[in-house]
Amino acid sequence: MSAPVAVSVEKLSKVWPDGIRALDDVSLEVREGEFLAVLGLSGSGKSTLLRCINRLIDPTEGKITIFGRDVTSAEGAGLRALRREAGMIFQQFNLVKRHSVRDNVLSGALGRTGTLRSLFLLFSDADRAEAQACLDRVGMGDRGDSRADALSGGQQQRVAIARALMQRPKLILADEPVASLDPALRNSVMRHVEALNREEGITVICSLHDLDLMKRYATRAVALREGKLVHEGKPEDFDLATLKSIYGQEAEFGFGEAS
Amino acid sequence: MRRVAPVPPSLPTRGLALSVDALLLATFLLMGEFLVRTLAFPVEEGALRTAQEILERLHYALLGGAGLLLAVLWHAAGRLLGGTPGLSFAGALPQSESEVPWDHTLRGWFTLLFVELTFFTGWLVTEVNLGTFFTNFDKAAGVIRGLLHPSGAVLFEGLILLIQTLFLAFMATAFAIPPAFLLAFAAARNLTRESPAAKLVYTALRTAMNLTRAVEPLVWALIFISWVGIGPFAGVLALWVHSVASLVKLYSEQIESIDRGPMDAIKATGAGTLQVLRYGVVPQVIPPFLSFTIYRWDINVRMSTIIGFVGGGGIGYILKPRVDLGEWGEVGTLVLLIAVAVWVMDLVSARIRERIV
Known part of the structure; x- marks a missing residue:
């Protein structure tokens, strides 16, 4: 645990205007190179936590820094520069459906492209070569000209990973990246996220609800329940008793006694 | 939670x-x-x-x-x-x-x-008064007989002015697209939630457009006839004003119903506001915008007939005096021309809109 801190979350709370407290005094630290899984039931605040880190959501209280720079007080160009450091992957992929796969990946470079050029989708040759390399990396190199909505879910998510990679991020925020996919395809997507973590040293924060995936890919995990951080530890620390405290006594776990 | x-x-x-x-x-x-x-x-x-x-x-x-x-x-x-x-x-x-x-x-x-x-x-x-409705039919018979026996006298003139009507409606629509496209973003609630200033612009714009739409195109025609004189250009301007207001409403409602996901994804790349709109919003709304615009052209063709009645050009311009004189045969010809044009426009625009969406 000697690596420098990548993301620090201090006393983070989010209260929606309708009074729902999505996050309640959450504090955690993520070191560079870690693969942190965030566990919890739907509605436990996982997604809100990830979206606060790149300020897609403004937190109500608390402070977040990524790589030592304060996100919570950043505005305008400063905020956009911080967002570029963090690639995001979504449960619903969120590709621009009517654009080609290549243009979707190129949109990862928007943060460093001039506004006028980007309005007409004029990206440099260097950007185009980089986009091709990102696509090759996720095994989609031959699908650059397809329309995004012509791809299967697993393929779309791989394109979304390529788009995040195009940002040249130091951090990946993955919000339930495989929850919408067929279970048989989940590992094919998770392996690409893992590769970015292992080979590029990109820090990953990934919300999951599948415990097998957590045990296989995460180096550390935290659990949220009703917006509160209720558990933190190595994947192997999450035994049956812990899981029941997170998911409730009625929960059943397919693998029986956690090993 | x-x-x-x-x-x-x-x-x-x-x-x-x-x-x-x-x-x-x-x-x-x-x-x-x-x-x-x-x-x-x-x-x-x-x-x-x-x-x-x-x-x-x-x-x-x-x-x-x-x-x-x-x-x-x-x-x-x-x-x-x-x-x-x-x-x-x-x-x-x-x-x-x-x-x-x-x-x-x-x-x-x-x-x-x-x-x-x-x-x-x-x-x-x-x-x-159901009594007069059922007993006085014979008084309308003359009119209907005239309409059913169109006279060839105005066929050529009518055809030319019908073509002018189609162009009139087209120009009004074309001129309406740029302002409506730009204003629609500021009139969409989901894009104007962030700041109080944007909310104010949203409310002001929506109100202005509602008021503009509440004024009949006929009234706009009277205004523009005294502005640029009797003729088709006044009709173009009248339909243009009404089209802008309608298209802003239709466009902005479409923007409000987009999937937020791609917007979030583009925002997360560190893109600026214009880039988020260009990549996260525009691709989602282009097909419905095209569809609404073609539909608007269709509506403008129908409306331009009435606009012509008061001097806004097009086929309505020669229809009015024949109605006043009771030249029912000639009225029949013109009405038939309009009906065919509207029918064809309706078919074609429905077909194109089906293809787009």
């Missing part, structure tokens, strides 16, 4: 419900008096005269007071009589009550009676 307990309706909601109830009850009383007076004491000049008499001698404060009193009583006796129509309108009906079948509530029966009262009042106010 913890949810706070359901709260009783807020003061503004209660106020809204009470005002709606008072208005409904006062209107109910007024229509009741009108019906009784018209049926019991008919006057020579007809029902409108009775209505005028009632309104002239009416003590508005008294009527309003009576409506308000009844509304307050109903609200106070809510436990016994059930929720009021106003509460339902304000969306403040308790869950337990909105599940009761309508004919088990006073609210339901009151609404039924109110609609019936409106129908009978309307019958008198619009001077419905």
